[in-house]
Amino acid sequence: MRLAVIPGDGIGPEVVAEGLKVLREIAPDIESTPYDLGAMRWQRTGELLPDTVVEELRQHDAILLGAIGDPSVPPGILERGLLLRLRFELDHHVNLRPAKLYDGVTSPLADPGPIDMLCVREGTEGPYVGNGGVLRKDTPHEVATEVSLNTAFGVERVVRYAFERAVARPRKHLTLIHKTNVLTHAGGLWSRTVEEVAAEFPEVTVAYQHVDAASMFFITDPGRYDVIVTDNLFGDIVTDIAAAVTGGIGLAASGNLDASGTNPSMFEPVHGSAPDIAGQGIADPTATVLSVGLLLEHLGRTDQAKKVNAAVAFDLSTRSPQGPVRTAEVGDRLAALAGG
Amino acid sequence: MRLAVIPGDGIGPEVVAEGLKVLREIAPDIESTPYDLGAMRWQRTGELLPDTVVEELRQHDAILLGAIGDPSVPPGILERGLLLRLRFELDHHVNLRPAKLYDGVTSPLADPGPIDMLCVREGTEGPYVGNGGVLRKDTPHEVATEVSLNTAFGVERVVRYAFERAVARPRKHLTLIHKTNVLTHAGGLWSRTVEEVAAEFPEVTVAYQHVDAASMFFITDPGRYDVIVTDNLFGDIVTDIAAAVTGGIGLAASGNLDASGTNPSMFEPVHGSAPDIAGQGIADPTATVLSVGLLLEHLGRTDQAKKVNAAVAFDLSTRSPQGPVRTAEVGDRLAALAGG
Numbered sequence: 001m002r003l004a005v006i007p008g009d010g011i012g013p014e015v016v017a018e019g020l021k022v023l024r025e026i027a028p029d030i031e032s033t034p035y036d037l038g039a040m041r042w043q044r045t046g047e048l049l050p051d052t053v054v055e056e057l058r059q060h061d062a063i064l065l066g067a068i069g070d071p072s073v074p075p076g077i078l079e080r081g082l083l084l085r086l087r088f089e090l091d092h093h094v095n096l097r098p099a100k101l102y103d104g105v106t107s108p109l110a111d112p113g114p115i116d117m118l119c120v121r122e123g124t125e126g127p128y129v130g131n132g133g134v135l136r137k138d139t140p141h142e143v144a145t146e147v148s149l150n151t152a153f154g155v156e157r158v159v160r161y162a163f164e165r166a167v168a169r170p171r172k173h174l175t176l177i178h179k180t181n182v183l184t185h186a187g188g189l190w191s192r193t194v195e196e197v198a199a200e201f202p203e204v205t206v207a208y209q210h211v212d213a214a215s216m217f218f219i220t221d222p223g224r225y226d227v228i229v230t231d232n233l234f235g236d237i238v239t240d241i242a243a244a245v246t247g248g249i250g251l252a253a254s255g256n257l258d259a260s261g262t263n264p265s266m267f268e269p270v271h272g273s274a275p276d277i278a279g280q281g282i283a284d285p286t287a288t289v290l291s292v293g294l295l296l297e298h299l300g301r302t303d304q305a306k307k308v309n310a311a312v313a314f315d316l317s318t319r320s321p322q323g324p325v326r327t328a329e330v331g332d333r334l335a336a337l338a339g340g
Numbered sequence: 341m342r343l344a345v346i347p348g349d350g351i352g353p354e355v356v357a358e359g360l361k362v363l364r365e366i367a368p369d370i371e372s373t374p375y376d377l378g379a380m381r382w383q384r385t386g387e388l389l390p391d392t393v394v395e396e397l398r399q400h401d402a403i404l405l406g407a408i409g410d411p412s413v414p415p416g417i418l419e420r421g422l423l424l425r426l427r428f429e430l431d432h433h434v435n436l437r438p439a440k441l442y443d444g445v446t447s448p449l450a451d452p453g454p455i456d457m458l459c460v461r462e463g464t465e466g467p468y469v470g471n472g473g474v475l476r477k478d479t480p481h482e483v484a485t486e487v488s489l490n491t492a493f494g495v496e497r498v499v500r501y502a503f504e505r506a507v508a509r510p511r512k513h514l515t516l517i518h519k520t521n522v523l524t525h526a527g528g529l530w531s532r533t534v535e536e537v538a539a540e541f542p543e544v545t546v547a548y549q550h551v552d553a554a555s556m557f558f559i560t561d562p563g564r565y566d567v568i569v570t571d572n573l574f575g576d577i578v579t580d581i582a583a584a585v586t587g588g589i590g591l592a593a594s595g596n597l598d599a600s601g602t603n604p605s606m607f608e609p610v611h612g613s614a615p616d617i618a619g620q621g622i623a624d625p626t627a628t629v630l631s632v633g634l635l636l637e638h639l640g641r642t643d644q645a646k647k648v649n650a651a652v653a654f655d656l657s658t659r660s661p662q663g664p665v666r667t668a669e670v671g672d673r674l675a676a677l678a679g680g
């Protein structure tokens with residue numbers, strides 16, 4: 001098994017080092033190859049993601065990414081040219097984001113109750129396609145457009161994936177989040193697709209919520225959600241809300257999956273490069289370790305994935321709440337727990 | 341002064357009755373004319389918003405709306421044909437949504453701190469324009485698009501309005517919320533416009549946040565916000581988060597303003613028609629009364645607006661927390677407090 005590793009910028013290399021520590025402990029047979037991509041490479045060489053690198057990445061079984069981004073780079077360059085380009089080139093149409101409130105973790109909610117949801121965010125369509133433009137830039141007559149593209153092919157495969165995950169979970173419940181009352185064209189396609197695929201999964205109960213209402217329920221009643229399926233942009237927003245109510249992005253893991261298996265899937269913590277705390281050894285590597293858990297699960301190494309998740313769950317339940325984090329210590333503890 | 345009143349569906353007529361009770365007490369000179377629009381009229385006659393009604397509405401100084409919507413109507417019909425059509429016909433480019441945590445109100449957050457923000461949501465552009473379509477509907481090759489339209493004219497006027505509000509507040513702070521790293525075309529226009537208008541308001545400090553990050557900060561640190569300016573769709577989402585953390589949409593008021601004064605502005609509670617509790621006299625009319633406060637302020641009746649807001653603030657501070665609400669009793673109390 002071959003893993004490509006993109007440590008990236010800021011705290012990326014620090015948290016990835018701990019993720020790999022855990023991985024080496026539990027799956028020493030996985031060979032990893034580092035790839036130097038991100039803000040620093042762009043600053044140095046002007047390169048974002050050379051085609052040859054994309055081809056090399058394709059030769060791997062999976063990818064682990066730390067974080068990409070630096071305030072010195074104008075918005076959009078690294079996102080469109082590297083992060084999103086990876087998702088599009090490798091057809092990462094399922095952006096998988098579990099949100100679980102672990103024992104011992106403090107939620108900002110007064111009365112969160114149990115939270116255990118799995119967000120399935122579409123990853124290759126919607127307003128993320130980069131379609132749109134600017135007319136008469138920098139004049140009083142400027143017009144800027146963004147086009148959300150949604151295809152039956154693209155929506156159906158992610159909806160189907162979400163139903164497959166829902167039917168395998170105890171509650172077997174799926175919620176579509178969209179804004180069908182305003183975005184009637186895209187919303188119609190999403191609703192009809194969910195309706196059609198639902199017919200193949202009679203055990204799964206289905207709910208629909210507008211994204212604005214859902215954003216409230218994530219705060220007032222997050223326990224109602226099991227599996228969520230939603231579009232790329234709505235998914236970006238609601239998964240961050242889900243992360244916030246389950247203890248913050250320090251704990252939020254994600255997988256960018258090509259569910260067809262054609263291309264390697266990519267696993268990454270949801271947090272960014274956090275340049276303000278980079279280099280101090282105080283970044284929480286837990287989200288990266290949980291992403292390693294998702295990676296192992298995706299590779300069919302269910303037992304190894306369970307060990308990683310159990311190690312995280314145990315460690316979180318015994319951490320001193322709000323205590324300071326030392327990146328390497330957390331990694332050491334998680335590696336020992338997962339391996340032992 | 342002439343007020344058009346659209347009670348609408350579900351709890352709409354119930355809460356509007358209380359809003360008018362307060363208004364009559366405090367501003368008996370305002371004449372109100374009811375307009376029958378909404379799901380019931382559509383069911384009965386097939387009419388959503390006849391052109392003649394739009395023309396009549398234009399003859400008023402302001403509009404008070406309760407709520408529109410019924411589960412019997414397919415999504416999009418009332419929204420696009422009535423609610424949004426009103427906003428577009430009457431050029432309601434400023435969608436004003438204050439979010440304040442009043443004393444005595446329970447927030448779902450464990451440690452909310454003081455919250456007092458003013459969201460200025462654009463109301464006539466972005467993904468709400470209804471531009472887009474469907475190709476090869478109901479086939480495996482279906483493509484659905486939604487086009488977000490953003491113009492220098494449209495962005496500049498709402499950004500300018502937001503700066504004017506910010507400079508008049510003690511903290512003089514303004515946050516732009518967008519997704520400039522992905523929606524680079526529209527995001528560029530928004531960022532550049534904020535930068536340009538900021539030069540005219542040197543006293544105002546300016547911040548920028550991506551909508552996903554902001555959605556988290558609304559939960560983990562809502563006190564950091566003063567005035568917010570954002571696009572139509574992001575505003576739809578973040579104002580509901582703001583409402584959730586300040587005690588729910590039962591308290592969220594809004595104004596749809598034509599800030600140029602050409603057309604009457606429209607004031608409405610953010611909540612929907614809540615058909616599940618309609619007719620029982622248990623809907624909370626507070627958001628409608630606060631919307632009446634916004635209406636009075638907009639008409640330049642500052643003292644009357646202050647009385648309404650003070651009545652609500654006092655009443656909320658003395659309500660039994662989580663106690664049941666009787667619509668008419670709340671209206672009676674607020675009218676007495678505001679008038680007395």
Ligand SMILES: CC(C)[C@H](C(=O)O)[C@@H](O)C(=O)O
Pocket residue numbers: 079083084236270521522552
């Ligand atoms: C960095 C950005 C392009 C990205 C996104 O919007 O998808 C991030 O917010 C995420 O959620 O992974």
Ligand SMILES: CC(C)[C@H](C(=O)O)[C@@H](O)C(=O)O
Pocket residue numbers: 181182212419423424576610
């Ligand atoms: C009902 C709907 C069209 C509307 C919107 O999306 O603007 C509502 O959610 C609101 O926020 O006023």
